[in-house]
Amino acid sequence: DAKTTQPNSMESNEEEPVHLPCNHSTISGTDYIHWYRQLPSQGPEYVIHGLTSNVNNRMASLAIAEDRKSSTLILHRATLRDAAVYYCIPDPSGNTPLVFGKGTRLSVIA
Amino acid sequence: NAGVMQNPRHLVRRRGQEARLRCSPMKGHSHVYWYRQLPEEGLKFMVYLQKENIIDESGMPKERFSAEFPKEGPSILRIQQVVRGDSAAYFCASSPLGQGLVDTQYFGPGTRLTVL
Numbered sequence: 503d504a505k506t507t508q509p510n511s512m513e514s515n516e517e518e519p520v521h522l523p524c525n526h527s528t529i530s531g532t533d534y535i536h537w538y539r540q541l542p543s544q545g546p547e548y549v550i551h552g553l554t555s556n557v558n559n560r561m562a563s564l565a566i567a568e569d570r571k572s573s574t575l576i577l578h579r580a581t582l583r584d585a586a587v588y589y590c591i592p593d594p595s596g597n598t599p600l601v602f603g604k605g606t607r608l609s610v611i612a
Numbered sequence: 613n614a615g616v617m618q619n620p621r622h623l624v625r626r627r628g629q630e631a632r633l634r635c636s637p638m639k640g641h642s643h644v645y646w647y648r649q650l651p652e653e654g655l656k657f658m659v660y661l662q663k664e665n666i667i668d669e670s671g672m673p674k675e676r677f678s679a680e681f682p683k684e685g686p687s688i689l690r691i692q693q694v695v696r697g698d699s700a701a702y703f704c705a706s707s708p709l710g711q712g713l714v715d716t717q718y719f720g721p722g723t724r725l726t727v728l
Contacts, residue, residue, distance in 0.1 A: 534714060545616075545703045545719030546655065589654075595714045597707050599645060599657035599668060 524590035637706030
């Protein structure tokens with residue numbers, strides 16, 4: 503399994519953009535980069551995934567470095583509801599048992 | 613389409629009792645995963661099942677823990693003779709596709725087990 507490095511915590515003001523980085527320098531060529539988040543007292547929730555190209559969906563954008571050794575999850579306008587622990591998970595499909603690291607705890611200030 | 617359902621949401625057991633945790637996957641999903649989250653720790657994979665088959669149980673403790681996903685009905689995670697160290701949140705996830713096909717896992721709200 504590829505090792506990931508994420509900041510332990512980050513803070514953002516409400517309505518501001520947030521860039522959550524993840525280093526995955528040992529990622530294999532066939533691994534997708536999946537992002538999940540876990541809101542307080544809830545189960546994890548899928549956010550986005552990508553392979554090489556940048557990806558957008560209604561929740562976030564994912565920017566993937568050209569060498570694929572790092573990626574950045576972008577929340578365009580943070581809301582209080584976005585306060586959660588965010589996990590980046592390299593995985594070949596997303597259908598194998600996911601390996602969750604410690605993630606980044608995002609705090610959003612009103 | 614109802615999401616992944618888990619029950620009970622909270623379960624209290626005394627040491628030595630049995631705990632049975634249930635997970636109903638999303639409609640049309642035939643793949644179920646169980647994860648455990650100890651207090652102040654990350655989620656750890658326990659077991660991956662398809663209908664009537666255990667695909668990967670590499671994360672399951674060797675003793676007292678078992679899991680099943682019968683042809684009909686929910687997936688069950690069973691913990692026999694619970695100990696205080698079993699106190700944790702247990703999450704179930706489901707997906708519609710098997711390994712090798714890119715998809716996401718949909719998580720339930722979890723069962724919080726407290727062992728007195």
